[in-house]
Amino acid sequence: MNIQLTVKELLGPLQSVISVVEKNQTLPILSHVLIQLKDGKLTLTTTDMEIELRASKKIQAKEEACFTIFAKDLIDIVRKLTEETIIEFIIEETKIYIKVNNNSFELNTFNTKDFPSLPKIKDSEIIHIKRLVLKELIENTAFSMGNQDIRAYLNGLYFEVTKDNIIVVATDGHRLAIGEIKQENELTNKKTVILPRKAVLELIKILSKDENANVDIHLSDNYFYLTSDSITIISRLIDGNFPNYLQVIPTDYENTVVINRQSFLDNLQQASIFADERTKGVKLAFKGNQINIFSHSERGQAKTKIDIDNFNKEIEITFNIHYLISILENLTSDNVNMVIPNGENQSCLLSSIGDDTYQYVVMPMRV
Structure with a gap:
């Protein structure tokens, strides 16, 4: 032949x-x-x-x-x-x-x-979604996935689909990213799946290259199946219970400040030069109308500051600097809301002003 x-x-x-x-x-x-x-x-x-x-x-x-x-x-x-x-x-x-x-x-x-092939999917729920919408949902959340965590359910992306919306969540146990879009889906019941990390990375490549306007997602109990005119990806799912992500989202908005996103990002990137390579910590000191940013390592230290709306409390808190930078790089608004933790074991919430499509939660570091 x-x-x-x-x-x-x-x-x-x-x-x-x-x-x-x-x-x-x-x-x-x-x-x-x-x-x-x-x-x-x-x-x-x-x-x-x-x-x-x-x-x-x-x-x-x-x-x-x-x-x-x-x-x-x-x-x-x-x-x-x-x-x-x-x-x-x-x-x-x-x-x-x-x-x-x-x-x-x-x-x-x-x-x-x-040549082996994965089983044909039966009795799956089918979701129709615009390619660019799905691409944005995944890219703006997947960076928070776990990597080789012993808890397998953290090494993937959680999809929660109802009749009215699609929610995508990723967490590595220290930070959490949530994306939600409103759209009508032909579902009888809520469907939840965890797509493995490798499949998520492949999916991003596919959605970046494919020119089709729309894609179909098939969700079954064991498989994720995405099809378009030119390409298909089938993946086994992670078997496990994804943590209740709603429990870690702050509900007390008393300590909320509005920060210029680009200024915050620029100052953090400067401070990251001297962030300790082991802890990756950066200290934020909120006082009055300023945030003072401190980082230090064996090579030296950095001190920068940015202006904020008047804040009537003095709070010092330490975060993984790379977590904050990655969040600010994914947010697109001029200004962001930052909900500062009001005590130990409480989380920080960052989001765009006037747009709750994406929410990002970061746990402070213990120092």
Whole structure:
């Protein structure tokens, strides 16, 4: 069986699915990409048994083919060629021969029947959402996910979907990000899932590259399934109970100050130069109409200050400086509300003024 594809036809879909492929797979076939050509549609599939990615593209080809090939080798060959270059695949039972210009390559292949796939989703709830809305929801919250935490449910993104809204929450136990949009969903009951960190990062890539205006999310008890015209991602879900995020949101707004976001961010970034690399702490001292910002390390120290509306209390509190910076980088309003903790074991809340789409909670550091 022989087929011909141009680099332009092959490279885009291959780049969309290659990131799931790991170098050291327990099963050799998981290092391969499944290539299918049928009815003028080219489809590439990769999987690590936790996530499955499929990218499709309409092409001008009458041939039909189905084979597997080592993904990393294929992309290394293809990415160095011009878009118009024609690649010929000669497909045999255990070998794939690639001919490009005057060069030829021989690669191993597997029986396509042995290529694993995640189960088909049944009885799922389907959510229709604008691509850019979902992209923004995820990007503005996912940075607060845990990473390799022993509590598996923290290493992912929590989705809570009702008839009236979609809420996305991420936390690593020290900070928490909440995004909420209002939209009508055709649901019989509230649906909650936890999408693993790796799948979240893949999803951000997909939503950044895909040009489609809308996507469909299928939510079942065990799988998350997102589809558009050109790409599909299927992921297993994290099995666990996500913590009650509402419990850590401050309800006492007595100590609320309004701060210019850009000025606050600029001063924190300056102070971060001398933040201790181990603790990453920064002290904020609220007094009168100023916030004094202090950081120090073995190399030296920084003292900066910014103006705020008159505040009639004196409060000193220490935070992880990088948590504050990442929040301010995701907020977009000129000014932000900051609810300052009024005692021990209380959290700080930051949000845009006049827009409660995103709320960010940070726990103070004990010093």
